[in-house]
Amino acid sequence: MIGDVPYGAAQIAAFPTWVDEINAAKPAVTFHVGDIKNGSTRCDDPYYAMIKTQFNRFTSPFIYTPGDNEWTDCHRANNGSYNPLERLAYDRSVFFSNPGTTLGAPMKVASQANAGFPENVNLRKQGIDFAVIHVVGSNDDLQPWTGIGQTTATPQQAAEEKARMANAIPVVHNAFADARRKNDRAVMVLLQADMFDPSYTPTWNDISAFKPLVQALIDESATFDGPVYLVNGDSHVYNTDKPLATGSSWLTTYGVSGSADNLQRITVDGSSNNKDWLKFTVNRPGAAEPLSWERVPYQHQAG
Template sequence: MRRSRQFIWVALLSMLLVGLVSWLEAQPFGNESVAATKFDFGLIGDLPYNPEQEGKFQNLIQDMNKTRLAFIVHDGDFKSGSTLCTDETFYQRYNLFNTFVHPFIFVPGDNEWTDCHRANNGGYDPLERLAKLREIFFQGNQSQGKRTIALTRQSNDPQYSKFRENVRWISNNIVFVGLNIPGSNNNFGRTPEADAEYQERNAANLAWLREGFAIAQRNGSKGIMLVIQANPGFELAPTDPNRTGYNDFLAALEAETVAFKKPVVLVHGDSHYFRIDKPLVGSRSQSRIENFTRVETFGSPDVHWLRATVDFKDPNLFSFQQEIVEQNLVAH
């Protein structure tokens, strides 16, 4: 009898330990509510573009869902530049993103709104499509995903009430900022209506950028990460028509990065070329700004993801690892 009781207690204890481990693995590590000195999160973008990639995207979802991540960020372009900008596509992607088990934050790209005026996109009004994106993707103050985290939206400020897509969250005192800065020259230089939209959004973006850095400074944050969709053209001349819509952003980014002095990372997509480099050069000094790093995510046709790590013991704070989804490799 005594041995039977001991066996029962051992079995119960084992079940409790298994349950505790499962519960811990499900907790929002990387969120400000849990103290940690190291955490991982995922970065993706420019996906999925077509039915074939939608199938591969399911492999990516499975791969990321089984990985312990604090959250996932999609840096824009959830469809190709020649796919119709229909409500149906928008809702399909919204539901798709909610199949991730981790908190999911989406930052809009040009294929979702600025380029929707194209005939092969359906000839939509880009401003109407942006309003629809805000209605579908950016309601409430929680992320997408089966597990969510709280987000701070710029629209909480009455002065910027329409800019629900600009978000901020803090994980273990690291500040993360999402900004609506899309490709196609940031919607600048095409029509007078687009230019007016750009001017208003550009002012909001600059205010949100500066506020993010101010909070990081005030909190004593060890670093800050910014996420946009556009490749802002670091290598282009300021007068280049592909860069004029980003000049104000890049000037503010340089000034804030130099003043911050600690690690700053800009994540973007757009040009579909995975890279990690240091392209920010001082406008006056013409010397490389060493505390700045640019990360460009994988994009179509490569259906893979990046694992980003914050490690307080690492002098660089941020590090990045390619996560190649084997099922999505193209046979040569």
């Protein structure tokens, strides 16, 4: 797992070596949980092509879900004052031109391309069911596009976000349904947005868009006999917690019903903390936990 990388010139220069280091570990699958650039650099076409070239250098199947920096936040003047929906369409045209197939080493995945969301995918590996969904920071793109003169979300913004979230939640349902049907050991949901960022107290305008997904995660996890892992980027600091466990303040913050004591959230390092990648291991049947993980330092550090 990697995310929020590469950020800035030094990490861009180091990224090919980081790809080599991950390849040397021979992972079964590599995931990127969004943000292929920092939030204060331009969203110009050549950058996306350069990143795709690096993504295709992975020798394992490579699965990427978009982050806010590569489309939602491109309205900013220092990003080029782009229309974010145009950048979203461009991101899809670059990274999801062959829907249903991964970047890197080709592997088939169940894609939502027919619904217009090729980035939303399900897959199953070694008794673990995965839902990779396109849910981003900036309140899932309901924050105003200030760089192009907006002070509230446009009707087009609101419609796009509603449709994208309405597609993402069934992808989560699919993963749980597959896990129950096949008696699988665990479910993992991957997305960019940190819906439970512990570093600040959010306003409702920061997180309101996530409520339907949070409720869906509670409903599914509470009726699943096994651990659930939620992996995200966005806040850049490695963290693991149980934000939806009984008694969590997040339940009140979101105004949701129920709880999910079996859901564990993991945030990957990113931004200036891009000094490592996160290695997940599927443990043998009978182990105390289906998955374990460790932070693997890059041998070559940026800068």
